[in-house]
Amino acid sequence: MKTYKFTSVIWKEKEGYVSKCPELGVASAGDTVEEALKNLKEAVELYLENAKELGMLEEIDEIGTAERFTSLLEVAVA
Known part of the structure; x- marks a missing residue:
């Protein structure tokens, strides 16, 4: 059995949470x-x-085994 690592992004919506x-x-x-x-x-x-x-x-395989770095990016618009 092969193990993959992917990114999960979760955010709040009006009626619950969406995950992607x-x-x-x-x-x-x-x-x-x-x-x-x-x-x-x-x-x-x-x-x-x-x-x-x-x-x-x-x-x-290539996608699920690649090394990843994630960060929160905060941007302000005037």
Whole structure:
């Protein structure tokens, strides 16, 4: 079993939280941050299983094993 590491971004909306994996373009949601993250993990697992069935998992290997650095970028506009 291969382990991949992806980025998860979660933000608050009016009716809960949206979660997204920007590397794969996969998104989900939940009523709490924890639920949104759990749902995103499940959606990414399904995405990867489907990619494997379609013979496309090798294309994702490079994305899921690359080293990443994330930071919050704050920008002010006058």
